[in-house]
Amino acid sequence: MLKEIGGLQNLELKEVPDPVPAPGEAVIEVQYAALNPADRYLAEGQYPAKPTFPHILGRDGIGKVVAVGNAVISPRVGEVRVVLRGEAGVNRPGTFAQRLSVPVEYLAPKPAGWSDTEASGAALVYCTAYQALTMWEVFAPNSVVLVTGASGGVGTASVLLAKAMGFRVIALSRSSEKQEKLVALGADIVLNPDSPNWRQDVKQALDGRRVDLAIDNIGGPLLPQVIDTLGDKGRISVVGRLAGPVPDFNTASLLFRRLRIGGVQVGAYTANEVNEAWKKIVGLLARTGQRPPVDEIFEFSDLPKAFDRLAAGPMGKVLLKVR
Secondary structure, X not given: OEOOOOOHHHEOOOOOOOOOOOOOEEEEEEEEEEOOHHHHHXXXXXXXXXXXXXXXXXXXXXXXXXXXXXXXXXXXXXXXXXXXXOOEOOOEOOOOOOEEEEEHHHEXXXXXXXXXXXXXXXXXXXXXXXXXXXXXXXXXOOOEEEEOOOOOHHHHHHHHHHHHOOOEEEEEOOOHHHHHHHHXXXXXXXEOOOOOOHHHHHHHHOOOOOEEEEEEOOOOOHHHHHHHOXXXXXXXXXXXOOOOOOOOOOHHHHOOOOOEEEEOOHHHOOHHHHHHHHHHHHHHHHHHOOOOOEEEEEEHHHHXXXXXXHHHOOOOEEEEEOO
C-alpha cells in the first residue's frame, strides 16, 4: 500500500482487514492485477485523485467472487470477474491486494477464450484505446491511424483495435525487436521515431496520403512531428505524456489543415458507457482472434521490480500474480 504521496518509495507490504461488501458491491479474491503508468503518477501526486491514505493502488485485475452485498443478484459467489475502469485504485482501494470490494456495475465476465492473465490487464488500456479511436467523428474504412509508443499497453491495444476496425495502422517504436512484434499484431507500417526521415517514410509509404488520426502516448518533442504527418481535418487523441512537455509548440501548425487535438479520459465513462465499450472491444478482438499481449508476470512481493519493468518499456502488460 501507498503510505503517502511522494513516489513509489512510499509503498509497503502490509496486512489490512478484509473488505466487507456494501449493498450493490462484490468482494473478489484477486488472482492477477496489472500495472499502469497512472499508478505511478498517483503515487507521485501527478494524478487528480484524493484517496484516503494509506491507499492501495491498482486499477486492473481479475478474481473470483467470494462475497456479495445486499441486493446483488449477479455476480454470484464463485464466478470469475474482470475489474472494469471505476474508482478502484483511484479514490478507493485498488487491485494490489488479495481482496477487493467493487460495485458490481464495474465487474464483467471474463471474455470467452481469454486466459486470466490476458483478461486481467486489458480493461483500462483497451477502454482508453477505444475512446481514443471513437471520440471524434466516424472515420471511413481504411483510414490511416498512427500510434506513438505503440509497444506499450495503450499502444498495443490501439494497434489491435484499429486493425479490427478496418483501419490502416502506422506504429512507432524505437526497438527493432518490438517492431517485429508489432508487425505480428497487424501493424501495416512500423517505423522508428528516432530516425530523422520517419515522416518522409510515412508519406512515401502512404503514396501521398496523410494520417487521419494519431493516438499519442508520448508527447514531448515528438508531438510536432506527429502533427506534420496529419492530413486535412486530422485528429490527435492525446493519451499520455511519457516524454514530458511539448517544447516550442506552434499553434499555427493546426490552422490550415483544420487539425484538432483532444484529451482522452477513460474515467469520464459512466458505468453504462464503460460496459458498452468493453462489450464492443471484446467483439472487435473476436473478429481477428487477437488477445491482449502480456509482457511479464511478477510475484506479489516483487511489486517494485514490476514498476521497474513498466518504466523500462514493456511489450504489452506487466502483471502481478496476487494469489
